Amino acid sequence: MQLILLGLPGAGKGTQAQLLAQQLGLLHISTGDMFREAVAEGTELGKRAQEFMAAGALVPDEVTIGMLLARIARPDAAEGIMLDGFPRTIPQAEALDAALAAQGRGIDAVLYIQVPEELLMARLTGRWSCTGAGCGAIYHELTNPPAVAGKCDKCGEALSQRADDRPETVTNRLATNRAWTEALAEFYGKQAKLHGIDGTGAPADVTSRLLAALEAVSAQSGKA
Numbered sequence: 001m002q003l004i005l006l007g008l009p010g011a012g013k014g015t016q017a018q019l020l021a022q023q024l025g026l027l028h029i030s031t032g033d034m035f036r037e038a039v040a041e042g043t044e045l046g047k048r049a050q051e052f053m054a055a056g057a058l059v060p061d062e063v064t065i066g067m068l069l070a071r072i073a074r075p076d077a078a079e080g081i082m083l084d085g086f087p088r089t090i091p092q093a094e095a096l097d098a099a100l101a102a103q104g105r106g107i108d109a110v111l112y113i114q115v116p117e118e119l120l121m122a123r124l125t126g127r128w129s130c131t132g133a134g135c136g137a138i139y140h141e142l143t144n145p146p147a148v149a150g151k152c153d154k155c156g157e158a159l160s161q162r163a164d165d166r167p168e169t170v171t172n173r174l175a176t177n178r179a180w181t182e183a184l185a186e187f188y189g190k191q192a193k194l195h196g197i198d199g200t201g202a203p204a205d206v207t208s209r210l211l212a213a214l215e216a217v218s219a220q221s222g223k224a
């Protein structure tokens with residue numbers, strides 16, 4: 001089985017990809033993780049990807065597609081894959097379709113984890129960390145709020161928000177991601193492979209919804 005998970009930042013895509021891949025015996029492939037490893041190892045690929053990643057931009061298609069196609073051609077990917085963070089552009093999606101078709105397989109389903117914008121904002125802007133020397137405590141307004149807003153429970157120092165987590169930065173990141181995610185949703189919608197999944201509530205509930213959608217897909221393809 002070949003699956004793609006789509007979802008905006010904060011939708012829980014990475015977590016769900018890992019859980020589902022484990023449950024279904026699929027190889028979890030995250031192009032973001034692959035790039036981060038390449039950067040950490042200082043490989044040629046890492047050097048090419050680094051500047052784009054640092055700027056928050058997409059790594060060019062020719063680099064990304066080459067890396068991904070080489071990965072899915074390896075024997076451990078033959079039993080099935082769970083793609084997380086790829087494709088992000090239409091040329092990437094087309095190259096993936098062509099490569100899988102050449103291997104006699106194709107994408108079975110694209111699961112789009114959907115979460116309302118306000119909740120994504122709350123999830124992505126809720127993180128605060130302690131400014132106290134050597135403290136390092138981290139809080140989240142939704143899941144782990146401090147007893148007094150803006151103040152560390154452990155040492156009493158002020159809490160601060162990272163630039164990445166500020167509302168204006170997050171709004172921009174969501175808008176950019178929404179543009180390509182919607183374009184891909186349309187691409188796979190036309191192939192009748194797109195399944196919208198409610199991404200609100202507990203992570204375990206989202207996993208159950210994803211599995212239920214996949215069961216429906218399997219039942220459908222069994223009938224065909």
Ligand code: AMP
Nearest residue numbers: 031032052053057058059064085086088
């Ligand atoms: P992620 O962890 O998926 O957000 O990926 C981290 C970074 O890796 C992104 O901000 C991009 O710079 C790069 N990247 C990951 N996947 C892709 C992709 N499919 N196409 C282009 N760039 C990517």
